[in-house]
Amino acid sequence: MLSAAALGLCLVAAEAGAETDTSDLVSKDFFRVCADPANMPFSNQQEDGFENRIAQLFADKMGRPVQYTWFPQAVGFVRRTLAIGKCDVVIGFAQGHELVLNTNHYYTSAYAIVVPQGSEIADVDHLGDPRLQGRVLGVTAGSPPATHMARYGLIGDARGYKLMVDRRSESPAEQMLADLQAGEIEAAVLWGPLAGYYARETGAEVVVTPLLKEDGAPRLFYRITMGVRQGELSWKRELNSLIRRNQDEIDAILTEYGVPLVDEFGRAE
Template identity: 30%
Template sequence: MTRNICSIATLCLPTLLWSATAGAASLGVQNAEPAPSASTSLAPPSDPNALRICASKNQPPLSMADETGLENKIAVVVAETMKRKPQFVWTDRPAIYVVRDLLDKKLCDVVIGLDTGDPRVASSKPYYRAGYVFVTRADRGLDIKSWNDARLKSLGHLAVAFGSPGEVLMKDMGLYENNMNYLYSLVNFRSARNQYTQIDPSRMVQEVATGSADIAVAFAPDVARYVKSSTTALRVESIADDAAKSNGEKVPQQFDQSVGVRRDDTALLAQIDAALTTAKPKIDAILEAEGVPLLSLAH
């Protein structure tokens, strides 16, 4: 959920045609975090028959107030598998803040969709693996699958999420400066310096569909829904996990996803792990219906 660059997770996939640090999956810019807002939901009373789920109202397509987000659906399946009632605890803030503002304050108990091993939490065993993708118009005939493809340097506008591995690589390759004004135009030139600023994933897909961008670089779960519903045929290529900066530093492109709980909540973590095993077929079905290509788990 916090494609919490992994805000995110981004949000990590074989060649398909679809009709918040550099090592994090999710989208996010965390230069300065605002103080907790009064718009954060009050915690529901403790109920052993409920699973309190930390969630953002405004992180489409992963988490939304109407509970139709990808991670909202997965959370419901996990809760029901545990024989508990899913109980969302909402914040108006982006998902990058739910750990600090909700989970750490014990206003809720689980966060869906964190990178496995996120140091802020105890993470469950991974329940799926996803990666970054290149999105282009199908009629362009582009089959770019790696950051090592020389054709990237000959393209025009590249739409890429701020704070993502793609932005890191564009800067290292000398491609960012020529795209900077374009990228900031997608957020109405709002500065990322002192506030969370991110390009809407649906906007990134639209830019490609209309031809305003030659290619978009995005975490597959962040854009799968919009690519699938596009009236313009789009091509999606999983990005090979072979990207590195010019100094040889690896820039990961694929990430396992987990459920996060507070680091001392070992009993709940064990229950979550058991539920994920039982619920795997239902979770896979949700991901496939969304159009998210799945990778083999690394762990």
């Protein structure tokens, strides 16, 4: 559900300093992308997602056609795609995951709270706001905001939604927004790209506010990179160069999809 190759799996390890460069495994004929076939707004098989758009942008710059390997972003995603050489890059991967070698980040976003316009809590910007006490909040079970909600005593009244699902058959983020519109929950706490996109898609009259003021761990903002195989140092550098030279176009795509962008330190831009 979270994408950025399942955000909740990240935050461990870093690149080793003296790896052997294995970038010769990367295709010279195609821009080969590992992607989820049904995970909007990130990617889908119709290539409607913003990661699809960024992949096409890079492929155009490199003069290669895009070639996809489709697999749901769940347990085994990297092992059954990137790791065995079926594809060469995951377009969205949270910084710090040991399963891949991360490029430089190309955007930073944060979890957000989504509240109906005109609500008494429409201006809430942190989960510690006392006005949230006793209210029914939707939250992705096991996600970082749930830890903060537990700390503030909000979990007992919360409604939980699944973290890892096959998006071909379930869409918890869409369900959360539908429940918000129906009045079954009073606010939705979602990963920012999901919050921004589905708020726009549903046409709901809501306020989407990034959660940038929480104290203590875990942090609620994440730097999103591209992921390549460990050891592919030259390939990583090539992608870093593409990110640097095309950042304005990347930002425009992300903005078009409603992604809440913050700076690399989790501050509003």
